[in-house]
Amino acid sequence: MARCSLCSSRAVAYVRYARLYLCREHFHQFFLDRVRRTIERYSLIKPGQRVLAALSGGKDSSAMALALAELSKSMGFEVVALHIDLGIEGYSPTQLSAVQNLAKRLGLPLIVVDLRRALGVNVAKLAHRVRRAVCSVCGLVKRYVMNVAASLARADSVATGHNADDVLAYVLKTMLVGGGEEYARKLVPRTEALPGAVPRIRPLYETYERETLLMCVVSGLPYEHTPCPHAPRTSIEREIKRFLSRVEELAPGTKIRLVRRVARGELGPTIGGTQSESAVSRCSRCGFIARGDVCSFCRITERALGFAGGPRIVEYIDEIVRGLGLG
Amino acid sequence: MRIRIEPGQRAIELEIGGCVRVRDLLQRLGLSPEEVVVLRGSEPLVDVDEVCDSDEVVVIEVFSVG
Numbered sequence: 001m002a003r004c005s006l007c008s009s010r011a012v013a014y015v016r017y018a019r020l021y022l023c024r025e026h027f028h029q030f031f032l033d034r035v036r037r038t039i040e041r042y043s044l045i046k047p048g049q050r051v052l053a054a055l056s057g058g059k060d061s062s063a064m065a066l067a068l069a070e071l072s073k074s075m076g077f078e079v080v081a082l083h084i085d086l087g088i089e090g091y092s093p094t095q096l097s098a099v100q101n102l103a104k105r106l107g108l109p110l111i112v113v114d115l116r117r118a119l120g121v122n123v124a125k126l127a128h129r130v131r132r133a134v135c136s137v138c139g140l141v142k143r144y145v146m147n148v149a150a151s152l153a154r155a156d157s158v159a160t161g162h163n164a165d166d167v168l169a170y171v172l173k174t175m176l177v178g179g180g181e182e183y184a185r186k187l188v189p190r191t192e193a194l195p196g197a198v199p200r201i202r203p204l205y206e207t208y209e210r211e212t213l214l215m216c217v218v219s220g221l222p223y224e225h226t227p228c229p230h231a232p233r234t235s236i237e238r239e240i241k242r243f244l245s246r247v248e249e250l251a252p253g254t255k256i257r258l259v260r261r262v263a264r265g266e267l268g269p270t271i272g273g274t275q276s277e278s279a280v281s282r283c284s285r286c287g288f289i290a291r292g293d294v295c296s297f298c299r300i301t302e303r304a305l306g307f308a309g310g311p312r313i314v315e316y317i318d319e320i321v322r323g324l325g326l327g
Numbered sequence: 328m329r330i331r332i333e334p335g336q337r338a339i340e341l342e343i344g345g346c347v348r349v350r351d352l353l354q355r356l357g358l359s360p361e362e363v364v365v366l367r368g369s370e371p372l373v374d375v376d377e378v379c380d381s382d383e384v385v386v387i388e389v390f391s392v393g
Contacts (some may be wrong), residue, residue, distance in 0.1 A: 002373045012371040016361070021373060165390070210389045213364050217371055217387075225334045225387070241390040245361035 013214055017253035024218045031215045035067040035203050036075070042189035042263070044201040045157065047076035051201070052111075052155035054082050054146050055102065057095030060161030062102055062223040063212040064204050068159060069106040080326060081108040082149050082158075084142055087115050087122025094224050101222040109324050111153065111317065113145050118316040119301065119309050124230065129304035134230040137300065144297035144310070147288060149317050150198035153326045157190070157201045164259040165209040167202070168244060169237035171262055177236060189263055196282050196289035205263065206256055208248075209241070286310025329383045330356075343380055350374035352384075362389050 002011040004023035011021035015030065022030055039045050053068055055061040068079045083099040085092050096112065103110040116122050121129075127137035150158045167187050174184040191200040204212060216223045248254050261267055282288065283295035285308035290296075294308070301309030321327040330339040341355070349365050349372050365372045366385040378384055 002375050011373050014360075014373040014375075208361075210361060210364065213387060213389050214371060217364060217366070217369075227334060238390050242359070242362055245359050245390075248361050249359050 012218055013211075015211075016248065017256060019252075027214065027218055031063070031207070031211060032067055032070055034207055034211075035064075036071055038189065038203055038206045039071070039075070042201075042205065044159075044190050044203060045075065045077050049156040050078045050080060050154060051157055051159050052080050052082050052146070052150040052153055052198075053108070053159045054084075054142075054161070055099045056161070057083070057098035057102075057224045058161070059216045059221075059223045059225065060163055060166075060204060060209065060212045062098070062161075062221050063207075063215040063219075064159060064161045065102055065106060065108065066215065066219060066221055068203060069108060079108055080153055080155060080324075081106075081110045082146065082153075083110065083112050084145050085112060085114040085116075086138060086141070088124065088228065088230065091226065091228055092122075094226060098222045098224045105222070109326065111149055111320050111324065111326075113149065113313070113317060113320070115141065118313055119305065121305065126301070126304050130300055132300075135232075138230070140296055140300065144288070144295070145313060145317070146200075147196075147198055148286075148310075148313055149321070151196075151288070152314070152317050152321045153324075155198060157199045159201050159203055161204055161212070162187070162202045163204040163207050163209045163212055164255050165241045165244065166237075167205065167259055167262060168255060169240040171267065172240050172244075173236050175267070176240075187262065194280055194289055196280070196287065206259060208255060210245075283310060286314055288314075328352075328378060328380050331383070331385045333385060333387045346377045346379040348374065349376050349378060352378060353386075356386070358386070358388075363387060364389065 002021045004011050004026055005020045006026045007023060009023035012024050013022045013027040045051055051068060053065050055065055072079050081103045083096060085096050123138050123141055124134050127134040146158045170187060171184050174180045189202050189205040193199045244255055281290050283290035283298055284293050285298040288295055298308035298310040328341045328343055330341055350360055353360055360374045364387045367382055
């Protein structure tokens with residue numbers, strides 16, 4: 001039986017790049033320390049700020065929520081949770097339940113945005129009506145709702161559960177097969193504040209995906225590991241993650257070194273680094289960030305539903321936020 | 328040894344003739360210790376822990392799709 005390198009209790013984790021066997025308690029502390037150092041290294045959160053933590057119900061955002069909730073006490077910031085119920089049959093109800101249990105356990109106020117209640121359709125129907133892939137429309141909806149909720153809840157930033165493996169897999173996929181350059185450019189630890197857009201932060205930027213799963217297991221956190229039924233059966237990103245893990249086994253620390261290079265913009269002008277946004281304006285329908293006269297969300301909902309969905313989402317979230325006393 | 332691989336609830340029966348280290352078990356399954364978390368009951372195991380024929384082991388794949 002392996003013993004913890006720090007206290008000789010039973011080890012439950014081996015952190016290869018740190019050459020440490022850790023018990024439950026010391027792994028928990030190791031995880032929190034890594035997130036705290038990431039927050040400090042990239043100036044993600046300042047004392048007194050409010051962070052909106054976007055929670056899907058999966059392992060990454062659940063582990064992030066735990067870390068933020070615990071660090072908020074010592075670092076002096078506030079955390080509010082957000083969940084978007086996309087109305088996906090056989091998937092969304094269990095995700096919502098996991099988030100509700102998590103928020104209750106961590107004592108976080110929770111904003112739940114139910115797409116069907118707000119717009120009358122689920123994300124699959126919305127995608128079908130505009131003849132686009134569900135994942136593409138889902139991403140658009142989530143980015144829009146996160147931004148509106150953060151703005152109305154007076155949050156200084158939106159925290160997402162993207163980990164080092166997520167960032168590297170997307171960046172390397174973009175470099176290998178092309179496409180997604182605009183998104184890859186935004187895969188930085190913190191996006192810049194723009195008129196009508198709340199900055200996005202990624203507190204798990206230097207945390208491995210395996211560590212988020214282990215954190216959920218050792219802490220007994222509620223999370224859902226069921227894949228979304230709309231997710232592709234094969235995924236280039238998943239294969240890249242597996243490849244990188246084998247490299248990590250041979251050369252521990254590879255992923256951290258690489259993700260720091262992405263953050264510094266060393267992998268090319270279209271990857272990570274400092275953002276330089278093209279001209280942005282305010283949407284004439286909802287007032288949030290747009291490139292052109294109408295934002296992508298209002299444009300797509302107008303096509304699908306015959307009305308701009310932005311103002312309805314704003315009204316819907318505003319009521320929830322006021323009810324929670326956050327506005 | 329009974330092995331359940333999640334997510335997906337796939338079950339594998341493996342006869343190893345005694346006990347084996349987790350890292351060797353994973354090698355037999357074609358998996359890297361960096362892409363899975365291995366549990367016996369609710370207890371996470373590390374690569375040098377031993378598992379035996381009488382054990383029930385859960386292997387959780389970290390990089391599930393979706």
